[in-house]
Amino acid sequence: MSVKSFLVIASMALSVLIGVVLGRQGTAGDGVAPDARPVRIGLSLDTLKEARWTRDRDAFVAQAGTLGAEVTVLSANGDDNRQVADVETLVTARMDVIVIVPHDGRAMARGVEIAHRAGIPVIAYDRLILDSEPDLYLTFDNERVGQLQAQYILDALRDAPKPIRLVRIYGSKTDNNAALFKAGQDAALRDAIASGQVEVLHEDWADDWKPENAKRIMNAAITRHGRNIHAVLASNDGTAGGAIQALREEGIAGKVIVTGQDAELVAVQRIAAGEQAMTIYKPVQQLARRAAETAVALARGRPLVARDAIDNGRTQVPSLLLDVVTVTRDNVEDTVIADGFHTREDVFQGRP
Ligand code: GAL
DSSP: OOHHHHHHHHHHHHHHHHHHHHHTTOOOSSSOOGGGSOOEEEEEESOSOSHHHHHHHHHHHHHHHHTTOEEEEEEOTTOHHHHHHHHHHHHHTTOSEEEEOOSSTTTTHHHHHHHHHTTOOEEEESSOOOSSOOSEEEEEOHHHHHHHHHHHHHHHTTTSOSSEEEEEEEOOTTOHHHHHHHHHHHHHHHHHHHTTSEEEEEEEEOGGGOHHHHHHHHHHHHHHHTTOOOEEEESSHHHHHHHHHHHHHTTOTTTSEEOOSSOOHHHHHHHHHTSOOOEEEOOHHHHHHHHHHHHHHHHTTOOOOOSEEEEOSSSEEEEEEEOOEEEOTTTTIIIIITTTSSOHHHHHTTOO
């Protein structure tokens, strides 16, 4: 037997082996292999409250459709018990694979266990599921998001009088991403804080990423420290919007640098109007497409190649991290508009 034919046979045997290890082969108890019928994908969302999640859902369902897969979407509206029940519903409905955006990364460990007990593989989407063994984690480089947000403030105020008087608004404590964004911000700010170039006046976590909670944090900061604030390191556009509302009430919106994330339309409009300084664009359509492709591959027991691995407290989860882009007034045309994420008309609303 030639070396070449030996290698071909060996790699085929290997891929079947990996498929079995990673893919759990996806035959969801109906005995019909997913190759012989449309793949059934369950998509369990935390919420559809923030604009981005409807985009993720629509792009995911569309891509899955082009791959001949059927998607059942359930949204838990921020309720952990409901989200676990949603996973049980998807298991009972014999999904071949389940994709989860956890409200609470710890609480959804139970969801992974329930799915695995039924032989169904699980993909953690955008947010990591902790203390369990999800088959794959697909997300953006979340620490880089935080690093870019903080670095933007340091660069923008490089020549400003010191110390930079900073307010920090973190995301939801139940969301592992909020900790990753903060870790990236901390890394970028460490030296500036240690040298006294930056003074953190006030910091807090916005429960459930709610804008009204971010506004409350900003009001508390202004009550305690007055209006002499140079920048607000807000972790996403929703919390940025809450903070800017408080700044408007004080007549200082546009005079204080405010960061964001998600490139929501309202945020990009605020950037065009000069009330918000920047946001982080995460091309969710790419993430959703990759997720649909890998979900179908997992369901069909195809081998997956994951470039990264992230520790979730139980194991090194095979992971894929997509890159992100800083959006400011200067590059809004070349980023979110060029990508068709928003239209020029919507962003500038008739403004030149
Ligand atoms: C994070 C997500 C962000 C932001 C936030 C609020 O997990 O990565 O894009 O939207 O949730 O939903």
